[in-house]
Amino acid sequence: MEKFNTFKGIAAPFNILNVDTDKIIPKQFLTTIKRTGLGRHVFDEMRYKKDGSENPNFVLNQKPYDKSNILIVGDNFGCGSSREHAPWALKDFGIKCIISTSFADIFYNNSFKNGLLPIMVTKDERDALLEDAKDKENPEIEIDLENQEIRRPNGGKIKFKIDPFRKKCLLEGLDDIGLTELHENKIKSFEESRSTKHPWL
Amino acid sequence: MSKTLYDKIWQSHLINEQDDGTSLIYIDRHLVHEVTSPQAFEGLRLSNRKVNSPKRTLAVADHNVPTLDRELGIKEEDSRIQVEELDKNVEEFQIPYFNMNDTRQGIVHVIGPEQGFTQPGMTIVCGDSHTATHGAFGSLAFGIGTSEVEHVLATQTLIQKKAMNMLINITGNLDKIVTSKDLILYIIGKIGTAGGTGCVIEYSGNALRDMSMESRMTICNMSIEAGARAGMIAPDDITFNYLYEKPMVPKNEDWDKAVNWWKTLPSDSGAKFDKIVDIDATKVTQTITWGTSPEEIVSIDGTVPNPDKISDEVKQNKIKRSIEYMGLTPGQKISDVEINTVFIGSCTNSRIEDIRSAAEIIKGKKVSTNVKALVVPGSGLVKKQAEEEGLDVIFKHAGFEWREPGCSMCLAMNSDKLNEGDRCASTSNRNFEGRQGKGGRTHLVSPEIAAASAITGKLTDPRNVT
16 A cells, blocks of 8 residues: 655535445446546536536536545545445545544545545534635645644644554555464464364354 | 453454554454455455455355346346456355355345354454344444455454444334334434444344344344444344254254353343443334435324424535435425335345235235336345245235345346436335435335335335225
């Protein structure tokens, strides 16, 4: 996985409650057998009109938000299915960080596996960032994972919390499976003791 | 120290724990389907890794499979490739597999329990959020993403942090007309779609003790709609009787040993829960959804809400949007709403008991001329059982289509989908915008209400169909 470095990017305001994974990437795009190429379908049903043309009212179709790297979103973002296609599609569009008050568990977890950073802040902080993002002249926000800090366009800073292990994996671009394989002996002895105790397992 | 059911399963699967709580846990069973696995197998190939424990893995194609004319194969090219990819992958990695033409094929969360692959005390995962279903057996079962599917295939373990313990305690008894589907929709309405976020839910109470395994599975299945990755119910004699002599359960002395162990799993008295929600069963009515989130519920005799009465602007906008998408008006009686499609199926309600309950209502009646109605059994074995009981004849005689097993119209990844503006009484689990087909409108209901609605062409209380 690519290392997650400090970056400055355009933040798009997208304050809708309970955005589900069907909304992020509808089912007709789940038949892919690849991880890439889903960016043009992200938020498909909101983003395109029935005739396939872009819906000018949708935020990611508007300048400068069509080049967004950050989304400021409503509560309980990513609820619904376990489809990793949701973070793949967001990442493929160019999103590297999503900021909300809360995320659905599976989506939250899947995001880290793909170098997409979900940040949880308080409602007041999220609302302030929404206001920042709404300023089309200056919607750029800086994300510093190392120092756990969001830097606002007005120079203000918002600190955020993150699980230290997940932080390390993102910063160093670590591969989970490789890390787990370091515990190979422990896994083997666990399996052995388990099959003595409960042989049918 | 007193432990919860979840604590006990977690601790007995813990391989390693770091200081910050990040843990490596062992996975007993892994169910694999065609949609969330191709990239995982590709990952294994690219890194030259093998499947660690094929015997703990079971694969089936369910999301993309056609429910009509199966012998003709899959028409849609993308869907066909995805299933062919699974065919190739299980062959290459030597994973047990029920292919599309196997009688044992069906929805992944129906076949696991049916085969006894699912057992109490186990950790069970699948690249599908409705894996929570298996928690009805007193196992820790949850959905994972594709990266985690690859991780489990390669190592038979997962990196996790322990979730919070949440107890949903159901006091009193349910009215006879109220089903487990009504109960779980009511619970989601109470706690909201984020109510269980960060938690594993244990459901308890006498009302559950009287329930069949099928009903318990319906409840655990929809835990994810309440935000919880897993939902569990302590195992008891009903659980053991259901599993007895299923193909993949332990046999002879091992069975006795297993039952003795399973009996130690229920939460100890005095076990500590981080969150407790009490639900008064006597207040639960026949519940359906009116909107586009599973928390947007209404009693079958209720009305569509009025957004103007909601002060929070974001919530008000969400409700306005739901009303608009659903083509409803505030204050409208829900039982006046006309439907043109009925879907009885999905991992929530496609088991034999669901099909029996719906058939009971349908018997001797006709589907309304304006309604397209289909029954999609959860597996080939459910279909066979229903046919042995003559239930297919009841449905076909009434004007229902009797289909082959699969996920079907629950998520519209196959030929079964709603068209723009169609309105469906569906026994599935998600009513999100476009979930059953672009522009389609979904009302989540019990099999009984689905059956009654098919007859009248409106969302209908089964008691009003005589």
